Amino acid sequence: MTLDSPARDAARSRSSAELIRAEDAVLAHNYHPLPVVIARAEGAWVQDVEGRRYLDMLAGYSALNFGHRHPALVAAAHRQLDELTLTSRAFRNDRLAGFAEGLAELTGLDLTLPMNTGAEAVESAIKVARKWAYDVKGVPPDQATIVVAANNFHGRTTTIVGFSSDPVAREGFGPFAPGFRVVPYNDLAALTDAVDETTAAVLIEPIQGEAGVLIPDEGYLMGVRELTLRTGTLFIADEIQSGLGRTGTTLAVDYEGVRPDAVLLGKALGGGIVPVSAVVARRDVLGVLHPGEHGSTFGGNPLAAAVGSAVVDLLRTGEFQRRAAQLGEVLRAGLAELTGKGVVAYRCRGLWAGIDVDPAIGTGREISERLMQEGVLVKDTHGSTIRLAPPLTITQEDLEAALATLATVLT
Structure with missing residues (x-):
């Protein structure tokens, strides 16, 4: 992950807690975001203002299908900005x-x-x-x-x-x-x-x-x-x-x-x-x-x-469609392993899954917060349901690590 310039780092000198308080003071409260303040990102990984890294398993509600700052997309934007x-x-x-x-x-x-x-x-x-x-x-x-x-x-x-x-x-x-x-x-x-x-x-x-x-x-x-x-x-x-x-x-x-x-x-x-x-x-x-x-x-x-x-x-080329299908089978198999071990039910199609967690373990929000503490970012929806939508560029190793983290949090 490319580091920012010293000047930009100085502009980001406030801590996560300070920035959260500042946001809450000046923004409409139409969102209830997780308490993480992201400053940098590349691929499937993001980094907060303190430098801690997280695996992004939400991908901007599918807006980041190709990961953060995909080089081909960034290059296209740069070229056009100059014209x-x-x-x-x-x-x-x-x-x-x-x-x-x-x-x-x-x-x-x-x-x-x-x-x-x-x-x-x-x-x-x-x-x-x-x-x-x-x-x-x-x-x-x-x-x-x-x-x-x-x-x-x-x-x-x-x-x-x-x-x-x-x-x-x-x-x-x-x-x-x-x-x-x-x-x-x-x-x-x-x-x-x-x-x-x-x-x-x-x-x-x-x-x-x-x-x-x-x-x-x-x-x-x-x-x-x-x-x-x-x-x-x-x-x-x-x-x-x-x-x-x-x-x-x-x-x-x-x-x-x-x-x-x-x-x-x-x-x-x-x-x-x-x-x-x-x-x-x-x-x-x-x-x-x-x-x-x-x-x-x-x-x-x-x-x-x-x-x-x-x-x-x-x-x-179909490369990303194939990756989603292939890694989707890894995701499906991992969720099947967790069924009955904290997962009540799941629905999976490609690299997209809705997971119903046993309410006795926690709400979707609580599960999301626990995963955040372990370095994995997801988002809850209704009740005790969370969803996973990682970038299609995620590696199988990172996907399996996220599933292992989910298993740890659920148990």
């Missing part, structure tokens, strides 16, 4: 076409709507789905509905939390936008009952990450695709966390050979360097947008496009 960073979409730039071409090839779809954050991609997809329903499907004005799954996590805007079933995300933020129907996840019968002539789209996560890495039954995604085709409804897959190699395939829907009408990408698309997201869809779907109907000052900026193109290049 051009922003034009707005009032003008064209020389990076955007290549970025969109790469995403089309990677996803098997046609057009890209570049945005910045995952929530922006979801909001954009909602607008596009409604416009498509009116212009193409013939739904009467202002009558379009979108079907979503319970326990979803698609972002934090008021529209999105309005169809969340998580009271912490939802309560206190109404009134909410109408037009959404919530059905149980992984329930094709309920989904079928909810779709009618007003339905513009079915919007789901192929794997529900925030809910605890919930993986649907085999055939569910294919059933969603068949239902939406039969009813003339869009299938929108939110792959913001699950996509770009995380599950051992480029997209999580690839496990069932499903091609949605639109795919939402984010997090890892920016390589952990800049926020980048995109709606990638069929030509006739994104084709409903006309100049002035939707936009973003920073969406598709040259810096984001350069980094996003470098991310696409890393995925072209």
